[in-house]
Structure formats: C-alpha cells, structure tokens
Amino acid sequence: MPVARARQIVLTASERRRLEKLAYSRTAGFALVVRVRIVLDAAHGYSNKIALRRQIHLDTVRTWRGRYADHGFDGLKDRPRSGRPPRFSPLQRAEVTALACQLPAQTGVPLSRWSSSELAAEAVKSGIAEAISASTVHRILSGAALKPWQHRSWIFVRDPGFGLRVARVLDLYQRTWDGQPLADNEYVISSDEKTSIQARCRCHPTLAPGTARMMRVNHEYDRGGSLSYLAAYDVGGARVFGHCAAKTGIVPFMTLVEKVMTSEPYASAKRVFWVVDNGSSHRCKAACDRLAARFPNAVMVHTPVHASWLNQIEIYFSIVQRKVVSPNDFTSLDPVEDRLIAFERRYNETARPFEWKFTQTDLADLLARIERHTQNEHSQQHTGYDHQPAAQPAAA
Template sequence: MPVALARPITLTAAERKRLKKMAYGHKTEYRLRMRTHIVLHAARGRSNARIARETGLHLDTVRLWRSRFAEHGLPGLSDRERSGRPPVFTALQVAEVKALACHLPAETATPLSRWSCPELAREVVARAIAGSVSASTVRRWLKDDVLKPWQHRSWIFIRDPDFRTKASRIMDLYARAWDGVSLREDEYVISADEKTSIQARCRCHPTLAPGQARAMRVNHTYERGGALAYLAAYDVHRAKVFGRCEPTTGINPFMNLVTQVMSQEPYASAERVFWIVDNGSSHRGQKAIDRLTRAFPNAVMVHTPVHASWTNQVEIFFSIVQRKVVSPNDFTDLNQVRDRLRSFEDRYNATAQPFQWKFTTSDLDNLLARLDRHTADHQEESSVAKAA
C-alpha cells in the first residue's frame, strides 16, 4: 500500500518567531513546548519518523500535531475543548445552596453565628437539597459569586438627626470654605482628638528582627509598664502635627493641647482657627465651645456628627501612628513610648503632605440617599413579614 506523505509545513517570519519564543521560553508548559518543536522540525522538511526519533515522541503524536498546525496554524497547537464529565449537580441545586448561604443561620433555626463551607455542606444534605456534597464544591460555587458568608463587617446607622448639617460643615472646611465663603489665608483648620491607653509592654524576651523567609518575631508574654494618652492636633491644609502625651484624657489635657497650638504662630495671630473635634467627654457640647472661646477668642470649635469620627482627619494620622509606631508594642517603659512618639512627629512633619480627602458634600448627599432607600426597603420587608 502507498505510504501517506507527511503534510508540508511552511512558516511565515512572524510564525517562526512566535514558535521559537514558545519552544525556548522558560514559562512555556512542556506539552506546548514539544508541539512547537514538532512544527519547527517539520518546517525544515524532516519526516515524521525522524522527528519522532529526535524528540522521543510517538510517531502518531508527531503526525497529529503536524496535521493540526497544517490545518489551523498556531491556534491548532492548543487543546480542543472537551465535553468533560457530565455535571453531578443541577443549576437549581447550586442556586439553592447560594440562597442558603445568603441567609443568616439564625433565620433557619441553626445554632450558628456564621456559615462555613463544611457547615453549609452538612446543611445541604440535611435539607435534602443534594444527597452528598463536599465543602470544596460548596466553596467553588460560592466563589463564582464572590460569596463569603464566614466573613463579617460591622457598621452603624446614622443616629445624629443633624448629621447632614454637621458633616457638610466639616466637608466645606476641608475644601477651605465656611458658610459658603472661602477661607482667608490667615484662617486655619485643625483636626484634633485623643488616642487613649497606649501601653508600654516590655516583652519577656527580645524581639527578633526579620530574616530570610522569616517574619519579625515578638514574644507573646510581657510585663505591663503603664499606659498614657496621646493627644494630637493636625493642621489639615499644612499637614503639620502637634502632639503631646498625658497620663490620661480629660478637659485639662485637651486644653493643654489647645494652648500648645494656639500660643504659637501662625495660629496665635490668625483671624480664625477652626477646631474639628468629636463628641468625646473632653470637648463635648456647648460648654466645651464656650470654654475654648473664652481661652482663645479666635478659635472656633466644630463638632463631628455623633458616631462619625471618620469625618475627622486626625483619625487617619492615628491609624498611621498605630501601624508605624505602636504595633507590635515592645517598649521598656512609658518614657520610651513618649520619646518614640515625639521623634515620629518630627519625622512625619519633615515629609508629610496633606491627605487627599475626596469625600465631598455631593458624596455625602449620595450616601444619605442610599441609606434612605435602604431604610425604606427594610421597613417594607418588615411590614410584609408581619402581615404574613
């Protein structure tokens, strides 16, 4: 019988360049690398038998990929789509599992606070949704819709009835405006608060520096060296921090911070200095406003809404202090804590830039509108549930 001739292979310059890159690339998977070698040998006019001997592949394998390339070009070197094993679970079963994951366990009388994949798998079998299912299968289904019922985030509804008014004043100050009028050059905005109970924890064994394939190691046991409060005033537009350490928080420590700032220029001779503070006991209510005005007539106290300290930019600075100065908290005594905080202030003031605050009054209105819609939907669902 006549022997079938091998398919002739002719490569363009672009194809040859691409095939060589695939054949000798370090990241090319092995099977694709061997297929490209077959094509490159075939392009040199070699027979299938010779290619099989030189590559160590079976003759049928050489014949297959030579023919695939001759018919389809470069795309022919990829594996064809396969039907795979028939699905074990129906689309309805998958949807029911996802729906179950989107309900709190308490709603189904299950004594759990949150679902985990093994617990969901057991509940699916208990509810006869499926005869059996593994936790990894449930995890794969949830991953398709980015569902992670084992995670949780805390949140709080707006409780301050004057939230819009108070928050918008602060947003305007960040944008250098007050009562619709732009601030003058000799008017400043200070964001102030206290970081309470910074402890001095003296570890019972020295902290070990990080090494190759090893994180920094901090001994778990420690001796308490006391605690202090760190008060800070942050100039929003100049990115300058004024801080002080006190034994505790209170009216007097806060007024000490105010005096520290207001007794130096440019704040002492400024037209107005706006002090943004939260509703902590050290500076709460009208009494705190009057106290500040009596001490410094050019100071204006502006309170954040209740439970809305996130509108106060000094909280961002405190988060930096927590990450870069306090954690993992290995101090011999409180003096070391004070020295570290003072040194960090100098370091921060030397290079800091104002925070890029992007939350505006328009964003505030959008947030309140979303919350109103959410509240209305929740009330409607509650009414339907009661009626049922």
C-alpha cells in the first residue's frame, strides 16, 4: 500500500511576507497563528513531522497543509458551521429590542435607564422569555446597535431668530457685514467669561511623572475660593486680552472692554464688532447701548440663546482648561490669576487664528434638521402616535 506523501507548499514572496507577519502577531487569533506556522514550516520543506516540532496532532498538520495547498490563505479560515440552534425566536429578539427602546418609566419600572441585567429581568417578568441572561440581552441589542444604558443630552433651538443671528456671526468670521466686506481697520472680537475657577490646595504635594508612572495629584484638597476669568479674542489677529475678577457682572465686563478699546489698533478703528453670548453681563439692547455710548465705534453682536459654541473665545477657554486649570492645584487665588495672565502672554507669542469650520452650508443643514424635527413633532401631535423624531438637532 503506497504511503501518503506530504503536500508540497510553494510560497510567493508576498505570501511569505503576509504569513510571517501573522506568525509573530500578538493580535491574531492563536488558532490562525498555529495554522500559519504549519504552512511556513511546510514551505521550508519539512515533512508532516511538523507535528512533533510544533507539539500538535499529525492530523492537524495534514488538514491545514492540505487546505492551504488547495485554497491558499482562505483555506486557513474556519468553514461555516451550523452551530447550536437559537434558543430565542426572532419574535422574542424583536420584543427584547422593543422593550429596550422604551423608557423604564413607561413600563412602570423605577429606573432612569436600562441595563442589560435589568432588561433581562423585565423580559422574564413580562413573559417574553422564561429565562434570559444579561449577556444574551447585550448580544441582541448589539446586533441592533442599541445601548440603552447610555444617554446624551441635547437642547432644542428656541431662539426665533436663530438662523439670522448665526448667519450674522458666520459672516463676521468671514469678514463680512450686511453683505459688505469689512475694511482693513475693522475688527471682530469674541468675548466671554470663564466663571468659578477654583483654587484647590491639595493636602499632599503633586508628584511629578516618573518612569512608568504618570503625574499624581492628591484627591483631597482645601478650598481657596474662586474667581472669574474674562477674555476677549481678536478673531483675525489671534490676540487675547484678559483679566480676572472676583465675580462676573457689568463692571468687570466693561473693564475688559476698556482694556481692549483703549489700545491700538482698536482705539482708532472704524468699527470693532464684539461677539458675545446672552450672559447677564452683556444681555439685551441695554448692553448694546451701554457699549456704543462708551465707545461709538464698538458694535455688539449677540449669538443666539444656547449657542455659545458659536463664540470662538470658547475654544480659547477650552485650551485654558486643559493646559492651565487642570489638574487644579493652587495654594490660593493669587497663583491662579498669575498663571492665567502668564499663559495669556505665552499664548499671544505664537497664536494663530482658529480654523473655523462651521460654514453657511452647515447652518443650512442644521436648519433643515430643525425643520424636519418640527414637522415630525407636529405629525406626532396630530396622529397621537408615539415615535422617536427622525432628527434631534443639538444647538449647543
């Protein structure tokens, strides 16, 4: 009876590189790595004694050597298997999904949001299944891309002049006002307040980073008070003006305005546009009149309600939060103020204008989403059918 000979394996250069990369991979599955090493050994001319070399069964070597010889790399993949029959019918899976799409309060459960274990318990209680595990519920919901244990807040646009106000600010960022380009001696200033910056004196000193150790900040601290940081940002010139105050208000804001408007080139500018939100320090027409009375060349422009994201100074404040305030470790308010002002000088030395990406096209898309949401809401009220809106625009 003839003896079966080992299948011969011949690899191209690209096949060898691919297999060698997988043979030493730390992320590929263990079974695939074993199969790849069998093929590489076979390509080096080894017989089926690879089984002894790799300490695996002889049939395993024959199987994967033969499959690669017949089908190439695809032969190293597992063939489709029927698997265990599903325990839950498509109807039961749909009912679990429908349950996850309801708020717990709608089913009388005293929870704010579902977890996999709570959904499993409720599915059994409501008769969807006699028994079901939390992991099974998780797999069912993963297939439907549902995560009811997570939530994200959003706010609906309620400013009747939202589109017009946003368009005005976007035009200013493009150096346009009322359809006319701004002159060289006209400037756009973005201004706001960063409130309640605390001085937290840690009970133990902060430890610097070390080998295989990140910086350590003690959790316990004594409160050293808080202050507000008011800042104005020249959108075109990438220059920041700021000062600290015990609290926000009309007087601290006008102090900031005074600091900017009495310095050049703003003092002799034709117009200086101040983009502000609807905070109490600069709200409504009274604030506009107060600013114009003090500086006739200043024009206050308000962002819509709940649209502070439109104000470029918020980008600078996020930089301050990351690089100056966090982690918060100050013995008193004086070091907080000193660091804020020192960082302001440091920032102005190398600052460049922000690359603003929200355009008029994006605004049109947002307004279209708001319109679709409004239409869906009216349709829901008219039909009485409870359904999720197609889009939920986040204005802030």
